[in-house]
Amino acid sequence: MEDGDTRYEAVRSRDGRFDGEFFFAVRTTGIYCRPSCPAVTPKRHNVRFYASAAAAQHAGFRACRRCRPDAVPGSAEWNVRADVVGRAMRLIGDGVVDREGVAGLALRLGYSARQVQRQLTAEVGAGPVALARAQRAHTARVLLQTTRLPVTEIAFAAGFASVRQFNDTIRTVYDASPTGLRAAAPRRDTPGTPATGIPLRLAYRGPYQSTALFETLAAETVTGIEEMTGPPGRRVYRRTLRLPYGTGIAAVDERPGGQGGGGWLDARLRLTDPRDLTTAVQRLRRLLDLDADPYAVDERLGADPRLAPLVAARPGLRSPGAADPEEFAVRALVGRGEAERLVQAHGKRLDAPCGTLTHLFPEPSALADADGSLGALATALADGSPRLDVGADRDEAERALLGLPGMDARTAAVIRARALGDPDVAPPGEDVPDTWRPWRSYALQHLRTTHRERYSRER
Structure with missing residues (x-):
């Protein structure tokens, strides 16, 4: 969508597929909007396009009160x-x-x-x-x-x-x-506070297969730091979060809201320090893969004869990430059962447990004295090599992981896909052709989801 006229056509058609991908501003009103804004379409010569909300604001435009362009999914x-x-x-x-x-x-x-x-x-x-x-x-x-x-x-x-x-x-x-x-905000019967929970709508673009993603989370749940409650289709995923200024408990509803070109998942965040709101939201978005472009993914994978029926059956399937990359790396290495033992033995207990959520996952430094490959990984993470934060160089991180004793290529690939959010990972031994690039992580998610559902039906 580099061409201005092409972008203007998206604005004229109020195409929600491009919400967050670019913004448009109207010179005569001084307001900037998302492409799907339902307001009257401005004349082309009055429209300016920007790659980010910050760029529009920097140019002197104000956010539209109707379409709230600051609340769209990230690019x-x-x-x-x-x-x-x-x-x-x-x-x-x-x-x-x-x-x-x-x-x-x-x-x-x-x-x-x-x-x-x-x-x-x-x-x-x-x-x-x-x-x-x-x-x-x-x-x-x-x-x-x-909030109040x-x-x-x-x-x-x-x-x-x-x-x-x-x-x-x-x-x-x-x-x-x-x-x-x-x-001017819509009235809420129960406004939140950091202690009682801040209600949020986590926006996404296009179709979203929440049931498939929640099935993945349910299969991986580690007791003490995560729980899944409710029947399929109406489940709530809850987990604890270690954050820069304090701790948090997040709850996300499986049922999507919204129609057409996008929607949202309802969520609630309980924070010990409200300064952690932005970070907590971003970590949930990465875990739930809410900033993906399902149109681009489905177009490429749907052109493959092997994947076409899978994409048609589950448009908008997401590739889950991780709420805490270092935690995920440890869990990928040791497995779910050992992860639960580590939580009870080394995890920090919450000051105020909430139901079955009682702990934070142990920090790498708390596991550095462990024997074998776990100790090696924990020591390396505590020292900052490899770096697994959102700004890490993915190639460097994978090389550092592979240099650790006990770390095999398959586990390193899983960590790269989930903890580092790489959309194009092909673990060794998987039948993943180059024609699925740059969405091989999503292709594998389609195959795994199909296998899991087939196995469930046959049980």
Whole structure:
């Protein structure tokens, strides 16, 4: 969608497939929108296109109050790309700029701050500060409209350095004061707090096979840190989260909401520190693969005779990720049963257990004294080699994993696909042709889902 006229056609047809992939702004109104905005279509000569909400805001446009362009799924491009821009966008989404500044972001990427600024501005239309500012504004809006937190607390929870900066940003981005933005929110019978749970809608584009993904999560559930409740189709997945400022408990409903070109999953987050909201949301999005582009995946895989009937039966099948990459690496190595033993023996107990959720998964440093391959992996993770965060270089991480004693190529490939979110992984020994590139992880998910369902029917 590089051509402006092609993008304008998407706007004219209100095509939700491109929500989050680009934004359009209207010069005469000073407002920017998502492509599917239901408002009156503007004239072509008044329209400007931007690669990110931050770029539109930086150009002086305000967010549309009707289509809420800041709430769309993230661009699938940044999820897929392994270059410095893709890695930078994932790190900014995880809150690294708010916690460590631009210098910290650049250090993680192995580039100078000037190089990162130049590359992001060239491709996204905004630098890391503007991108983080747009994210802070969105976090603030969510907290204003879904919780009873005082406005001053929200300012600092969203990552703003001062109340004045918070007020100025909210007025600039939403053309409203914080109190006005709160007053304009739809009424909720039970507004949340970080302690009782912040209600959220986790948006996605296109079709979404939530039942298949929840089946995968149910099969992997580790007692103490995860649970799945309710019957198929109406299940709720809950898990504990270790976060930069505290801990959290997340609950996600299996039943999708919305129609047509996209929808959402209802979720609730209980946080010990509201500053962790952005990071917690991003980690859930990666676990549930909510920023994928199912249209691109299905188009490529559906052209293959072997996969075509599977894609037709399950359009929008996702490839699950991981809420905590280091946790997943350990679980992939030792298996579910041993993971449950490790939780009970070495996991940190929650200050306030919630049902069967009683612990956090043990940090790598707590497992470093273990014997054999587990100890080697835990020691390496505690030392930062390999790095498995969202900004990690996938090739370097896999090489580092393969250099550890007891780590085989198949386990390293699974970690790359899930913990690092690589959409194009072919584990050794799998019949995965190159014609399925760049979506081989999704192709394997189709095959595994079909096998699991066939096995379930035959039992």
